[in-house]
Amino acid sequence: MTETMRAVTYDRFGGPEVLRLTDVPVPVVGPGEVRIRVRRAAVNPVDWKVMAGGLTGLMPHVFPIVPGWDVAGVVEAVGPDTPELAEGDEVLAYARKDWVQAGTFAEQVTFSVRGVARKPASLSWDEAAGLPLAGGTALRVLDALGVAAGRTVLVHAAAGGVGALATQIAVARGVRVIGTASETNHDFLRGLGAEPVVYGDGLADRVQALAPEGVDGVADLVGGVREPSLDVLADGGRLVSVADPGVQEHGGRWVWVRPDREQLAQLTALTEAGRLRVPVAEVVDLAEAARAMELSQQGHTRGKIVIRVSD
Incomplete structure (x- = not known):
């Protein structure tokens, strides 16, 4: 029997009204990847632009789509030949893949270890999710x-x-x-x-x-x-x-930002040195992802909108 997880998905382009909280299969972790149990995801303007079909000329899309590219969480499993991280490690990532399908508004997400960095203890889960993208x-x-x-x-x-x-x-x-x-x-x-x-x-x-x-x-x-x-x-x-x-x-x-582990390391070093803080505007639960998208679309928030997936 296929193991499932909760995720926010959409099966057609549109506004926040197309989002649904559903059950989807837990992703399989491949070589050089980790599977992250998501504590927090974060909303970025690109998320609702993708959802509206704005990136169809730049990236392939596969429905149903789980939105979101920012993640902070705990390594649940590692794929073959992935010595950089281990189960239980606290991490963050800009988890954009080369196609639009399996995002971070879900209980678990897989991503290449090349784009995953360790979360400093000085960063809260909310701040960590808001940092990568x-x-x-x-x-x-x-x-x-x-x-x-x-x-x-x-x-x-x-x-x-x-x-x-x-x-x-x-x-x-x-x-x-x-x-x-x-x-x-x-x-x-x-x-x-x-x-x-x-x-x-x-x-x-x-x-x-x-x-x-x-x-x-x-x-x-x-x-x-x-x-x-x-x-x-x-x-x-x-x-x-x-x-x-x-x-x-x-x-x-x-410019178009790329997933980059070393880049994340620079950012976390700045946070640990007290030179960079991540302003968090609002935190909402996974079931409220549509409201989070609406808040982002309004364009008046000061800092990041974060989605709480688990504690």
């Missing part, structure tokens, strides 16, 4: 910008899940950060070490008032900000976006 994206954007200590970057949506981490990492590297956010989040950004500005009309003028010579790099984490970003770039400055492939037509770079 957002933190990996932040690292990849900042590395692509290549801005040295003493230079200035503009971070769009600096109070969001990726933005809050990018801001902290940049500050830890000695970089001056100007961050866009609504006024209600300005004190939050100051607490992270950034200089806040309101987004929207007149943004370029507000940034130039703080950096008259222009900024050395722009991290676009939201899309729709290409023109003001180009307006405030200093000569030789770099523009990197996670949301607007069109920046490539203007000499910018579009």
Whole structure:
């Protein structure tokens, strides 16, 4: 008899209404993989974009689909030739596979050990789940910008899940950060070490008032900000976006985060050193995954939305 587990699934593209809590087979762990009993998963904007069919041109999809790419949990089983980890290890991962099907909104998930890192004791389960995709994206954007200590970057949506981490990492590297956010989040950004500005009309003028010579790099984490970003770039400055492939037509770079164990190790080292914290906006149970997606779609949360799968 096939062993089953609880998972949130959808069998057609759409909004949060297509999600169902169902029973699915427990995944088989393969060579070089671990099977993780999920404590927490996290919601990212890409999850509801995938669910709406927005990535069909980039990745193959196999229905029914379990959404989610962020996970924190305990190793339940290891596949053949997997000496890096053992049963009982506490881990976290950005568990994106090369196709869309078996995600992390489930009681168990399998993934290659090459993308799994140990969870530090200093990180709560909620924080650990919120770190991999957002933190990996932040690292990849900042590395692509290549801005040295003493230079200035503009971070769009600096109070969001990726933005809050990018801001902290940049500050830890000695970089001056100007961050866009609504006024209600300005004190939050100051607490992270950034200089806040309101987004929207007149943004370029507000940034130039703080950096008259222009900024050395722009991290676009939201899309729709290409023109003001180009307006405030200093000569030789770099523009990197996670949301607007069109920046490539203007000499910018579009980045896509990859599962990377070493990258996760960099992030967890920063958390252990007290240089990086993971803001958690809300925690909901697995059965409330649709509400978690709705919260993410609203775009007003400060930090990460986490799904509690088990304790």
